[in-house]
Amino acid sequence: MLDINKLKFDDKGLIPAIVVDSITKKVLTLAYMNEESLKISMEKGLTCFWSRSRNELWLKGETSGNYQHIVSITADCDNDALIVVVEKDGPACHKGTDSCFTNPVWHSDELSEFSLEGLADMIEGRKTTKVEGSYTTYLFEKGIDKILKKIGEESTEVIIASKANDKKETIYEVADLAYHVMVMMVEMGISLEDIHRELASRHVIDKKVKQEKMTK
Numbered sequence: 001m002l003d004i005n006k007l008k009f010d011d012k013g014l015i016p017a018i019v020v021d022s023i024t025k026k027v028l029t030l031a032y033m034n035e036e037s038l039k040i041s042m043e044k045g046l047t048c049f050w051s052r053s054r055n056e057l058w059l060k061g062e063t064s065g066n067y068q069h070i071v072s073i074t075a076d077c078d079n080d081a082l083i084v085v086v087e088k089d090g091p092a093c094h095k096g097t098d099s100c101f102t103n104p105v106w107h108s109d110e111l112s113e114f115s116l117e118g119l120a121d122m123i124e125g126r127k128t129t130k131v132e133g134s135y136t137t138y139l140f141e142k143g144i145d146k147i148l149k150k151i152g153e154e155s156t157e158v159i160i161a162s163k164a165n166d167k168k169e170t171i172y173e174v175a176d177l178a179y180h181v182m183v184m185m186v187e188m189g190i191s192l193e194d195i196h197r198e199l200a201s202r203h204v205i206d207k208k209v210k211q212e213k214m215t216k
Contacts, residue, residue, distance in 0.1 A: 004038060008080040014050060017082040019092065021099075022071045023196045024117050028092035029100040031060075033082065038073075045070050047084060066090030116192055119179070123186045139183050147187055150180045 009015050014032040021028055031049040033041065037057055040048040044059075047068040051058040061067030068086040075082055093100040126136035139147050154177040161169040185191070 002075055002079070004035070004042075006079055007038075007075060007082075008078065009035065010080075014052075015080060015082060017047075017049065017084050019047060019068065019084045019086055021092075022085045022087050023193050024115070026099055026117070027101055028068075028086070028088065028098070038082075041070060041084075042073070047086060061089060064090065064094075066092070068092070116182075120182055120186065120192055123182055127186055136183060139180075140187065144184070144187055147180065147184045151177065151184060154180050 007015055013034045015034075015038070017031050017033045019028040019031065020026070031047075032052060033048070034050045037048040037050050040057070040059070047060045047070060049058045049060065050056075067089045068084075069089070071085040071087060073082055073084050091098055093102075123136055126134050127140045130137050130141070139150070154173060157173040158170065158177050161173045185195075
C-alpha cells in the first residue's frame with residue numbers, strides 16, 4: 001500500500017479525487033481531498049472531501065443520507081490524483097442525478113459506447129414508452145409467459161451451440177439469452193445492481209468454502 005505521505009497535494013493542500021461506482025464503473029463526481037479528509041475517509045470507510053466553496057470538510061451523505069462506502073482508493077502514476085471506488089447509498093450529485101456528469105459535450109458519429117447498464121436503460125425505456133416496431137416493446141406487450149418462452153428457447157440454443165463446440169455461434173446465442181434475461185429482469189423489477197450484489201455475496205462465500213477445504 002502506498003504511504004499517503006507520498007501523495008502530492010497541490011499548493012492549496014488538495015488532491016483531486018475521481019469517484020467511481022464499483023458496480024456500473026460510471027464516474028460519479030470529481031471532488032477534492034486534503035490530508036485530513038483523506039484520513040477521515042480511510043478511517044470511516046466513507047468519502048469525505050474538502051469543500052472549496054464552503055472552505056470546510058464535507059462528509060458525503062451526512063445531510064442527504066447518500067453516503068458513499070469506499071471499496072478502494074488508488075493513486076495515479078504521479079501520485080497527484082486519486083480514484084475512489086465506492087458503493088453508493090443514493091444519487092452522487094446534489095441535483096439528485098446518479099452522476100454529476102450528465103451534460104454531453106461531443107460524441108463520435110463512428111464510435112459508440114456500449115454497457116449493460118445502457119442496454120438495461122434502453123429495455124426499461126421500451127417498457128415505459130411503447131415504440132412501434134420495437135421487438136422489446138413487443139415482448140413486454142405479450143407479457144411474462146412470452147418472455148420466459150424465449151428464455152427457454154435461447155437456453156436450448158446455447159446448449160446446442162456449445163455442445164457442437166461452435167464458439168462463434170455460442171457467443172451469438174449467449175448474447176441472445178442475456179438480452180432476453182434482461183427483458184425478464186426489467187419486467188420483474190430486478191436491476192443489474194441486484195444481480196451484482198448477489199454474485200458478490202456468493203463470491204465471498206465461495207472464498208470461505210475454498211479456505212475451509214484448504215485447511216482440512
